[in-house]
Amino acid sequence: MLTASRSLALNAEAGRELPRVDAFSALYSRGVRPRHGEVIMILxxxxxxxxxxxxxWMAEMNLPTLYFSADMSAFTASVRLACTVTGDETEVVEAAMAEGGAAREKYLKALESLNITFSFGSPITWRQVEEELEAYVELHNAYPSCVVFDNLMDFEGGETDYTEQMATMQTITEFARETGASTFVLHHATDKSQEARTAPFDPPPRADAKNGxxxxxxxxxxxxxDPNTLEYKIACLKQRMGPCDPSGRNFAVLQAEPSKTRFHKYMGMRTP
Incomplete structure (x- = not known):
């Protein structure tokens, strides 16, 4: 239950646009406006x-963030963030971490500027979420601005079961409303649809989300x-307060650098 003052504070914060990320300018130009307090799915x-x-995205915004990672180990997540911050290749960072000493210290110091707290463990359980949130509030005297659940199928009981995944999404919606946190959920699309066979490198249509x-x-x-060109395509499949295209055919194009966990404005000549 929320007090009147807490409810008013949450409502005042909700709806404001999240800080813009320069690399996502092509997405913003299509009217996409990620907002504080929303549940946002990356499919x-x-x-x-x-x-x-x-x-x-979390590193670029650098808002107070609680990241639940069941899909990556602590080492993998830390290495990828170090790549994002420094622009170094994954292999370089991994070698430095293994070497230790000054080489490792460089990357540890680079991560100090990030406002991200991780929780590792698989599967993700709501008891874990509650405990981590209580610890976060105890330490910071505030809820995190952003919470990431990576990913939906890694919640306890949610590997394939529709009922469990639906219940998880309903709880995530309640969680976002109660905390006011922008809540990001990563989810898988099917690899077996017609679109997956004919256009495997394009964004999936909304209908391809596993369990809908x-x-x-x-x-x-x-x-x-696209693993050949490293074109990264993002389509707005649903947006409650703006334009969207459930087919996924109207997409923005970015340039990906997977080895550095970085994304950039697309500088090629392609027009989707």
Missing amino acids: GRSGTQKSGLALF LAEKPELTLGVGL
Whole structure:
């Protein structure tokens, strides 16, 4: 239950646009406006850098963030963030961490500027979420501005079961409303649809979300990565307060650097 003052404070914060990320300018030009307090889904097929995009996005905004990672180990997540901050290749960072000494210290200091707290463990449980949130509030005297759940199928009981995943999405919506946090959920799209066979590197349509759960969030972004050109395509599949295209055919194009967990404005001549 929320007090009147807490409810008013949450409502005042909700609806404001999240800080813009320069690399996403092509997405903003299509009327996409990620907002504070929304549930935002990043939907993609396997191997489409969903976690990389979420890490980059959180690092670029650098808002107080609580990141639940069941899909990456602590080492992997830390290395990818160090790559984002420094622009060094993954292999370089991994070698420095193994070497230790001054080489490792460089990357540890680079991570000090980030406002991201991780919780690792698989599967994700709501007891874990509650405990981590209580610890965060105890330490910071505030809820995090952003919470990331990576990913929906890694919640306890949610590997394939529709009922469990639907219940999880409903609880995530309640969680976002109670805390006021912008809540990001990563989710898989099917690899077995007609679109997956004919256009495997394009964003999936909203209908390709496993168990159809892409309709629940306020904003759903479909992502696709071309491994040959490293074109990164983002489509707005659902947006409660703006334009969207459930087919995923109207997409923005970014340039991905997977080895550095970085994304940039697309500088090529392609027009989707």
